[in-house]
Amino acid sequence: MMGATYTTASSVEDAVAAMAAGARPVAGGTDLVVGARQGKKPLPQALVGIHKIPGLDGIGESDGGLVLGALVTHSALVSHPIVRGRFTGLADASAIVGSHATRANGTIGGNLMNASPAMDTGAPLLCMGATVELAGPGGRRTIGLDELWAGPGQLSASADELLVSVNIPAPSPGTGSAYVRLQYRRQMEIAVVGAAAVVTLGGGAVMDARIAITALAPTIHRVPDAEAALVGGPPDEARVDAAAAAAAAAARPIGDVRASVEYRRAMAVVMARRAIMTAVARASGQDMAIPASDSTYGS
Amino acid sequence: MTIAEKPFIRPDGKEKVTGVGRYTADMNLTGQLYAKFRYSDHPHARIVRIDTSRAKAVPGVLAVLTHEDVPDVLYGGMVQDRRLFAKEKVRWEGDVIAGIAARTAAIAEEAAALIEVEYEVLDPLPDFAANMDAGASLVHEDWETYGADDSLDRSGNTLGHSSIVKGDADSAMAGADVVVKSRFVADASQGAPIEPRAILAQWHGDRVTVWSSTQVPFAARSGVAHTLDMPESHVRVVVPLLGGGFGSKCDFHFEAHVAALAKAAKRPVKLVFSRHEEFVAPDHRREGMVIELETGANRDGTLVSRRGTLRLDKGAYCGEGGFFAQMAAMHACGPYKIQNISVDSYLNYSTNQPSSSIRAPTAPQTCWAVEQHMDQVAEAIGMDPAELRRRTLIAEGDEGPAGQIFDPIGIKETLEAALDMIGYGKELPDDEAIGVACGWWPSFGVPSGAYVKLNGDGTGTIITGAMESGTGAVMGLPLLAAEVLGMSPEDFSITYQDTDAGPWDMGSSGSQTTFNNGRAVIEAAKEVREKLLDMAADELEAHRDDLELVGGAVQVKGSPGTSVTIADLAGSGEPILGKGSGDVPEAPEVEASACVGRLGMESFLAPQLITHAARVKLDRSTGVVRVLEFAAAHDSGVIINRIGADGQVYGGVMMGIGQALSEMTMFDQDGRQRNPGLLDYKLQTVSDAPKIDIRWIEVDTPNAGPKGSKGVGEPPSVPTSGAIGNAIAKLVGRHVDRLPMTPERVWETMHTEGE
Structure with missing residues (x-):
């Protein structure tokens, strides 16, 4: 603990300079601080607070898509009408991250850069084709989420790169999205198994589908076989079942205190089916409750 | 009331x-x-x-x-x-x-x-059931040299064996219309304050x-x-x-x-x-248990025989919890009329975390097993489970497991109240069901003491050894003192939780604070009252028999104009002090000579009786169970402060739901905890809470606490998991035999072949 430092950055450049000198960024602190108190990982020797950097907490529209600043909180996402209306799968996810306190403090940038295979916002954003803008000492670059995550808690970004924004392209007309997870309680929960789907309907048929699985592999990833199984015809039971089965087949679950391998594998089918069905319903214009996870069981 | x-x-x-x-x-x-x-x-x-x-x-x-x-x-x-x-x-x-x-x-x-x-x-010895096998290695090689309570029946890794024996269970079993056998395993949970x-x-x-x-x-x-x-x-x-604290x-x-x-x-x-x-930490844990039960019943519902073997995990050290074997044995009988009984209960050492008095120690797990077993008996004789309970629950004059004859008690009334609140028998969607369970818990009579003094401004201070861990000392004690002195409870402060201040007290355990310290406070307040009456009689030149204490003053009965305020009397400089302890109520003596390991639990003082009913919903694809509606009917005698008693039930039911569905300490093969934290030890949250309806059956109880009250704190988690288990069984078609009944276990039960 000797010599621990904490500075507050007032610009992205400040933050990147501090990170290049070895500091770790902190905003909401919901992963960093909680992890340290749990004994998972001690707090870094040098921290740079990024929560006061102006301009990083906005939700903006761009050509029908969205630009989310790194400091946008989960509670801001859940309460945003455009997120709820056209990027509903992200609202499903942000609505159930941690507890009320986590959602008020935790940021989208932190959630994505934590690179947990169980993070809630990852699967819907991946299916929506989101990219992230990273600022480093050498300038800025934009990469897809599938390129960002390298393993559990591991990033392809280097330690001196700061996520500054998340860009979500405009969905095609007739698109609906959903994120569903298996959870044992309604607050303070982490995904046991999760799935997201983004489905575009046209003339009663599935024109495009993106399906991703959560907490079922070292990183959140899309399942092309599942997507292919859903596209090309009406979203009937056979097609949905085939897609859900393909999603589950791609799972490489671990057994841990939250669930066994067998149970996770069985639940992968259930969660994938529910995510797909909810996304299809939303694509058809039906109003489905947010978050979708709570309406999938219970009262 | x-x-x-x-x-x-x-x-x-x-x-x-x-x-x-x-x-x-x-x-x-x-x-x-x-x-x-x-x-x-x-x-x-x-x-x-x-x-x-x-x-x-x-x-x-x-x-x-x-x-x-x-x-x-x-x-x-x-x-x-x-x-x-x-x-x-x-x-x-x-x-x-x-x-x-x-x-x-x-x-x-x-x-x-x-x-x-x-x-x-x-080699670690985490298997507390196997640790009593002949030849098992010992956790304490020198156990025979230890000082111990004389009534403990100890042997090797078993630090306490108790039996409840009544009649001839074996021959009665042979003559029963049906015999039902069950085995249940409860995992450890935690107090988790x-x-x-x-x-x-x-x-x-x-x-x-x-x-x-x-x-x-x-x-x-x-x-x-x-x-x-x-x-x-x-x-x-x-x-x-x-x-x-919750006992931890x-x-x-x-x-x-x-x-x-x-x-x-x-x-x-x-x-x-x-x-x-x-x-x-030691004693943060509720003990794991293996519970084997066998009941012989006749088709009219008569319970002719109960045999049982219980094995409990005490962990590495005994502490105060040596009585658990006998307590569990009493819960293996439950508040029922059973003609013949033979229950053996073994409290065993292991190299696990020491377990201790987590809210109603041994009761929730045993009750969960017994109440599901009762539903199995009802099914075997083709009787509605509520009707079986209606016919077999104890009432005044009935005989308890070890021969105790009961005073007036309201367990049957709690059953009817819970059925009424939950709407037992109503039409439900096919993924919902209602389960019912009954339970009991004794009151504990122990010495306790308090002082009451009056301050110059007319307020009072209660100086007590009692503890407040959410258990209600700060509410019950001022209410009782205020009633004796014609004051309002807001007029009292409490000096407590300091061994140099108040008299000895057992602490906030055993649902005993208001039960025992309330008695002491009443006695102390009565002494103050006598002093006030003497002083006022002088002051008002009236006979003290003509005086009453009302609204912070002593007045001539029916004549509010002729009065002196308590502030005037206490402000005169004359110390006004009272002390009290009162007579400790004792459990009725029973003969019970056939029972081994008698530690005083074979007879229950002022038993607290409970019926819980839960309406649950099962997600058949995942095994996730949600409790949608909950009815809690309790006989805790006369209720001193309804809002405090209700609070105990709300909290206790939520703790019970956690124990039923999600709270579980997982050990690795060596007995190390795998989930020692609040992320993966799944307490229920406020968002998970169902609607909880409460009804108090206020049976005026002789030989009880102040005003005819009994304890309140521990019973609210006792039959909770049993009620939920019985509801789940109706939806799954079989009983889940592991506690907690996690989604994965419910799902496994649905997908494995039954016996």
Whole structure:
């Protein structure tokens, strides 16, 4: 603990300079601080607070898509009408991250850069084709989420790169999205198994589908076989079942205190089916409750 | 019938919920050091050598203590089987080998890691059921040499065997219309208070003051005096606000470690546990159990015979919990008329975390098994489970498991009330069902004392040994004093949680605070009342028989104009003091000579009776169960303060739902906890709470607590998991035989073939 430092950055450049000198960024602190108190990982020797950097907490529209600043909180996402209306799968996810306190403090940038295979916002954003803008000492670059995550808690970004924004392209007309997870309680929960789907309907048929699985592999990833199984015809039971089965087949679950391998594998089918069905319903214009996870069981 | 005319809200509530309240961890003293422990590196090992030299050499370390630095004293409430610091052996992952006091917590932690311990590693013995097999290795090789309660029937790894025997269970079983056998396994759960424990100790000369987050300050005082070989009067234990306990802060634990460190370092020393340490702390755990039951019944519902074998996990050390075997045996019978009984119950050592008095110890798990077993009996004789209970629950004059004849009690009324509240028999969607369970819990009559004094401004102060851990002392005691003195409960302050202030008290355990300390406060207030009447008779020149105490004044009956205020009397300078303890109610004597291991639980004083009914919904694809609606009907005698009693039920039911569905300590193969934290030890949250309806069946109970009250605190979690289990079984078609009934276990039960 000797010599621990904490500075507050007032610009992205400040933050990147501090990170290049070895500091770790902190905003909401919901992963960093909680992890340290749990004994998972001690707090870094040098921290740079990024929560006061102006301009990083906005939700903006761009050509029908969205630009989310790194400091946008989960509670801001859940309460945003455009997120709820056209990027509903992200609202499903942000609505159930941690507890009320986590959602008020935790940021989208932190959630994505934590690179947990169980993070809630990852699967819907991946299916929506989101990219992230990273600022480093050498300038800025934009990469897809599938390129960002390298393993559990591991990033392809280097330690001196700061996520500054998340860009979500405009969905095609007739698109609906959903994120569903298996959870044992309604607050303070982490995904046991999760799935997201983004489905575009046209003339009663599935024109495009993106399906991703959560907490079922070292990183959140899309399942092309599942997507292919859903596209090309009406979203009937056979097609949905085939897609859900393909999603589950791609799972490489671990057994841990939250669930066994067998149970996770069985639940992968259930969660994938529910995510797909909810996304299809939303694509058809039906109003489905947010978050979708709570309406999938219970009262 | 409730004595509070309007709800009396707890006076300590506002400071607690607004964050203003000061807990032990919030306290700091000038020059204080920080303590850390070095814990065992193995669940079971012989200690060959301990070398503290490197730890002592760390700059900023002022004391390092091991067993060599404190008196060689064995302690423990019912079996004296442990030391402050491990000596020959470590017996679970949380055994303390050394304590360190240093300038900062980080230095203390660094030093703890530098202590070198050489072990001879032994096979862990986590299987508490197998540990009673012949030839099993012993957790305590020297068990026969330990001091212990004479009534404990001990043998090897079994530190307590108790039996309940009535009639001839074997031949009655042979003659029954049907015989139902079941086996249930309950995993350990945890008390999990939000406040991890904290202790701060400061010496002045040869006396020590210890601030501690304990539920039992007097037991802590005795423990410090005993283990550090000093007079009890030289130890003062003070409890600042307590952030929950649920039984996990009962018994004496770390006060002496910290006091010894403070003495050695000649500075105040503070210990604050991390969440992980709190989870691994001794007695934080509810015991795991294996429960085998067999019941012979006739087709009219008559329960002719019950046999049972129960095995309980005590973990590494006994502490105060030696009575668990007998308590579990009584719960294996339950509040039912059973003609013949033979139940054997074994409390076994293991190399797991010591288990202790978590809210109604042994009852929720045993009741969960027995109540599901009762539903199986009902199914076997083709009777509705509620009807079976209606025919077999005890009533006034019936005979208990060991021959006790019951006073008036309201268990049958609780059954009808719960069925009524939940709408038993109503049409439900096919993924919903209602389950019902009944249970009981004794009241505990123990000595208790209090003083009441009046202040010059006409208010009163209650000086008591009672504890407040959410248990209601701050509500019940002022209400009872106020009623005797014609004052309002808001007029009273309480001086408590300080062993130098109030008389001895058992602490906040056993649902006993209002039951026993309420009696003491009434007695003390009556003495004050006598004094006031004498003084007022002089003042008003009236006969004292013509006086009454109303609205903060003494007045001539029916003549409010002729009066003197209590403030005027108390402000005269004449001390107005009262003291009281009252006569302790005792459980009825029973013959019970056939029962082994009698520790006083074979007869229940003023039993508290409960029926819970739960409407649940099952997600058939995942096994996830949600409780949608809950009905709790309780006979706790006369209710002193409805809002406080309701609060116990809301909290108890939520704890019970957690134990039913999600709260489970998972151990690795060596007996180390795999989920010692609040992320993966799944407490229920407010968002998970169902609608909970409560009805109190206020049976006027002779031989009970103040005003005919019984205890309230522990029963609300007793039959909760049984009711939920019975509802799940209706949806799944089979009973889930593991507790908690997690989604994965429900799902497995749905997907495996039944017997």
